[in-house]
Structures are given as structure tokens and as C-alpha cells.
Amino acid sequence: MAYFGKNAIAAWVAYDQYNNNTHSSYNIASVSDNGTGEHTFTFSTAMGNTTYCWTGTASTAGGTESSPRNVGFASSSTSVSYNAHVSASTRVRVDVNNSNSLHDSRFLMIQWTTANN
Numbered sequence: 092m093a094y095f096g097k098n099a100i101a102a103w104v105a106y107d108q109y110n111n112n113t114h115s116s117y118n119i120a121s122v123s124d125n126g127t128g129e130h131t132f133t134f135s136t137a138m139g140n141t142t143y144c145w146t147g148t149a150s151t152a153g154g155t156e157s158s159p160r161n162v163g164f165a166s167s168s169t170s171v172s173y174n175a176h177v178s179a180s181t182r183v184r185v186d187v188n189n190s191n192s193l194h195d196s197r198f199l200m201i202q203w204t205t206a207n208n
Contacts, residue, residue: 108195128193133180149196
């Protein structure tokens with residue numbers, strides 16, 4: 092049973108950046124590959140506002156790397172911003188250990204929620 096309404100998950104995705112493959116998702120219409128470590132997720136139904144909460148996590152490439160991955164939302168391809176701007180789509184970047192060195196992840200998992208879905 093799914094929960095809909097105020098404070099519910101508005102969108103989520105489990106994505107493989109290496110193979111550009113969506114494992115599973117909700118309210119994700121499409122994904123665009125903007126280059127290594129950077130993808131744009133377009134929502135099927137746009138967010139109703141910018142009062143939201145988001146979480147994201149990313150795995151290492153093959154399980155043999157020890158550097159943690161950081162997930163951030165960016166408004167352009169030249170800057171990483173951890174202040175998400177949610178609208179009809181949003182650009183997501185994955186870097187390694189705050190180095191601004193972009194890397195693909197085998198499992199990129201993100202969820203978005205808004206206070207007034």
C-alpha cells in the first residue's frame with residue numbers, strides 16, 4: 092500500500108550511472124546523462140513547491156573503492172551545490188570525498204518529499 096498526500100515521498104529513484112539504467116523509480120519521467128557523475132532527473136509530475144526534504148546516497152563503482160561518494164544537486168555543470176532546487180527537473184552530481192572530482196556510481200539512490208504534495 093502506497094501513502095499519498097502531505098509529507099509523502101514525492102519522487103524516488105534507484106539508478107545505475109555506469110549503465111544509464113533505472114533500477115526502479117517513482118515519479119521519474121526520464122533521466123539525461125550530462126557526463127561522468129552528472130545526471131538530470133525529470134519528474135513525471137513537477138514538485139508543487141520548493142519546501143522539501145531530500146536524501147541521497149551513492150555506492151562505489153565496483154565495491155572495491157574505499158572513498159565515500161557524496162551526492163549533491165547542482166544548478167549548472169560547473170558547480171556542486173548541496174542546496175537543492177526542485178522544479179520539473181533537477182541535476183544531480185556525485186563526487187568522491189568532497190573533491191569535486193565527479194564519478195559514476197553503480198547505485199545512486201535519491202528521494203524527494205515536499206510538505207504540500
